Amino acid sequence: PLSLGPVAPDYDERRAKWLRDNPRFPAFVAPGRPRVLVVSGSSPRRCSVPDGDHMLLRAFKNKVDYCRVHGFDIFYSTAVLDAELNGFWTKLPLLRSLMVAHPETEFLWWMDSDLMLTDMLAEPPWGRYARHNLVVPGWDDKVYVDRSWLGINAGSFIIRNCRWGGETLLENSYSLHGFWAGIVDKYEEMRRPGAGEPVPLVTHFVGCKPCSGEDSSYDAAVCRRGMERALNFADDQVLSMYGFGHESLNTTAVLRVRNDTGGPLDAELGRLLHPAFRAA
Numbered sequence: 001p002l003s004l005g006p007v008a009p010d011y012d013e014r015r016a017k018w019l020r021d022n023p024r025f026p027a028f029v030a031p032g033r034p035r036v037l038v039v040s041g042s043s044p045r046r047c048s049v050p051d052g053d054h055m056l057l058r059a060f061k062n063k064v065d066y067c068r069v070h071g072f073d074i075f076y077s078t079a080v081l082d083a084e085l086n087g088f089w090t091k092l093p094l095l096r097s098l099m100v101a102h103p104e105t106e107f108l109w110w111m112d113s114d115l116m117l118t119d120m121l122a123e124p125p126w127g128r129y130a131r132h133n134l135v136v137p138g139w140d141d142k143v144y145v146d147r148s149w150l151g152i153n154a155g156s157f158i159i160r161n162c163r164w165g166g167e168t169l170l171e172n173s174y175s176l177h178g179f180w181a182g183i184v185d186k187y188e189e190m191r192r193p194g195a196g197e198p199v200p201l202v203t204h205f206v207g208c209k210p211c212s213g214e215d216s217s218y219d220a221a222v223c224r225r226g227m228e229r230a231l232n233f234a235d236d237q238v239l240s241m242y243g244f245g246h247e248s249l250n251t252t253a254v255l256r257v258r259n260d261t262g263g264p265l266d267a268e269l270g271r272l273l274h275p276a277f278r279a280a
């Protein structure tokens, strides 16, 4: 049996005391705005497929961009903290260590390395999670009736810094984890004003194995093309704040999309670079 280490039954009380003693590091940075730490990682070894590390770098850049826009912190691990909990299990001892070391963090948001944020301005509805300690993408009937492990996905989940137990929410009201195959060909459509297709917060390349290539359930070229499109789609949302955009979602080439003759600090630009929801 695997264990994450000794249990601290009074953890919540101790964290509450720490927060009272350290008012300069509040767990809520503004009313209704929790302090969020995004956590991701990958193997300490280099990738075995030639462009794997390049993909991981770009997927990491995407997360950094998202965190900067929202004022979230980010921690990326390439260490195996527990020899028995290696590979994808690494996320568990890592999250536990970060919780204990960062009492100021209210929510930790795990993101797999093969996941990209594709709605750069959207955020999880924090207010709706006030009573929940674990938010996992999934469906109640698949998990609690069918008892299917496919009813949830652990590639993107949000966990409160506490001894949680029963307060789990299976989220499916938006794409906390969006399965890539049904999404990557629709980005252009989603971008059109009034499009019926919602932009997914997350596009997750389940089954693609961008780093190892092993046990991939999908054709590598199809996976790569999808990742390229997701990354460019997300990057366009960032670049547009600075007046640039991709020529197409299929290439890395970038063009100037705004004529920069206006005032350098015009209202539109200032609004985008400093969205109202950004942490104070």
Ligand code: UDP
Pocket (backbone or CB within 6 Å): 040, 041, 042, 043, 044, 077, 086, 087, 088, 089, 090, 091, 111, 112, 113, 114, 155, 206, 207, 208, 209, 210
């Ligand atoms: N991971 C890690 N260290 C490792 C292996 C995996 O941090 O040594 C992380 C990485 O972020 C990866 C996630 O664990 O996306 C899930 O791992 P898995 O092997 O299941 O890959 P995936 O399902 O994402 O292809």
Ligand code: MN
Pocket (backbone or CB within 6 Å): 112, 113, 114, 115, 155, 204, 205, 206, 207
């Ligand atoms: Mn994954």
